[in-house]
Amino acid sequence: MSSPTSDSHVEPADENLPERDDLYANPGLHEHEWRPTDVDPKAEKRAERQVATLFGLSAICTVLFVVTYFTVDADDTFAGLGAQNLAFGLSLAGALLFIGIGVIQWARKLMSDQEIIEYRHPASSSDEDRAATLEALSTGLAESGIGRRPMVRNSLLGAAGLVGLTAIVPLWDLGPTNADVTDNPPFPGSGLENTIWDKGMRVVRDVVGTPIKPSDLQIGDLVNAEPEGLFKSPEDGEPLEGVALQVGKSKGAVVLVRMEPDEIIPGSGRENWSVDGIVCYSKICTHVGCPISLYERTTHHLLCPCHQSTFDLADSAKVIFGPAARPLPQLPLAVDGEGYLIAQSDFTEPVGPSYWERG
Template identity: 85%
Template sequence: MDGHGHDEPVDENLPERDDLYANPGVHEHLWRPTDVDPKAEKRAERQVATLFTLSALCTVLFVVCYVVVGPDETLAGFGAQNLLFGLTLAGALLFLGIGIIQWARKLMADQEIVEYRHPARSSDEDRATTIEALNTGIGESGIGRRPLVRNSLLGAAGLLGVPAVVMLRDLGPTNAQVTENPPFPGSGITNTIWDKGMRVVRDVVGTPIRPEDMQIGDLINGEPEGIYVSPWDGEPLEGVALQVNKSKGAVVLVKMEPEEIIPGTGRENWSVDGILCYSKICTHVGCPISLYERTTHHLLCPCHQSTFDLADSARVVFGPAARPLPQLALAVDADGYLVAQSDFDEPVGPSFWERG
């Protein structure tokens, strides 16, 4: 029918559909050399096994590089260990992949199959046929009657798990080992660099804060002064020590009317003139928080919308976070600057297996 609902005329001179789309048929099948020549088949089998063996050798070399090459050594201007890790692991995967491709191209059954479209849900007969074809394919792959290929494949693929196990060693020492022998102040997952008398300073600029510097409704992003002047040697922290302590020690300071504060049990003296201090790290998955609504005293995490009531010990009022933000007890030193009374009384950040 046309666009107005009328029947369109049919040209009777048009040829039948079968004349327009003649069946081209299937071209004559060309057999591979390995299908007709036993020597070529054996040669291809050895090639595939050699590729699998090279993959296994690269995996072994990965472990050797881990043991022999130190993390500080260089090669051609690059870190030698990482460079060799990349080359050996890439070689293991590359040779394994090429071997599988060669196996499929040269040794697995070579058949041409024509299959017509069928409904989305296959019939029971088709399903049974598929399972039968799958079993046939497994048989035709030759994995059962080609032990050299099978064993070299299993060896290469099995050894690929070794680098993952070896690299687990680089996860670092346990928390108990770090606590017993800390490499720098604030190391470990159960404590931070905060300590009694340490000043709260503004993030980035590092200037200390007096209570009178803040107005009602203010929020200030803060850091422990210890990241700028180490409590161990008086020198600024650098490298890993600096990054760890900046991430763990980050806090937010807020000021509200003192009568609006609902202190937790034992926290009656943790604020100074209505100024409260909490960890900046969300207790859900560790995102940094600083979205503050001054009228409700709610602090919102931008990642997953966990919301904390800072007037009520950072109680969770919405979202997936399961614990309040850890609170840092504040005091004022002899020079009138805000300082910590101690470290946090609980670990900061998201929960973990050792946390109560």
């Protein structure tokens, strides 16, 4: 077999083959097919009514969401599921679904139906292209027909506006502020600046509710605790339930820590707030309200797992690292006649995340 050389024979091109440009001829656009709504005014009006009806159904679903919020109790059940949450999910899903279907129908049947070609262009558009784009956007807005279809436009705006209520109405659950509940609180601990803690209330272990004596804690121990009022109301001796329980737990949760008494640096006026080296602080981080209990016993540092705010429990829970803006509120402790830890009073400052009224 001989190797190819510069003198190798090359077959001439077939003269019968078509030119290359003919192999990839532009197929062009197919003949435009008009939609029924493009040629039949009755079909167009019928499509408008369909789209407006879909937007109206969305509005009805939103109204059902609001009605459910005020009429269905959070404790009610349906087929083993929470009735209120089920109704919330179905009504909100319907509100968003009907808006989506309505917009799709609007685009398919009523918006301008034209085939266009867009050629590739450099990444940086020229001024002419930018002007053309703005003109195309204006043309598209005009061709959508929103200006000349008031039924579609108004029903869409009404449905979309009502959907916003699904985010606004649940804010009612934030409850009254401290100014509204000072004279007649709906349950213990109502208001931004109050908790369920009160003078003489025992500190009990979380979950089980057993009271705590100073001798129950060893040096270095950290105990998650709650106010006894969650388990035994001062008024009738019954445990709290429902909203009252959740509010009480959310603001009353604390941590007890025992250290050597001489390691404690008491704040001004807090010299008698500890008992035998036991100090008590709110468990709610002052940054965004995460529950914290990650304790480093040798340094007495308490770490929030959410954003790493770190508090020195030996020094009035001052912030030594992280985004928290103020120390953890401290609960003043004492011992009752039976030797159990009790609160001297409620917290002297609001617990939880900082808000604008605080100095």
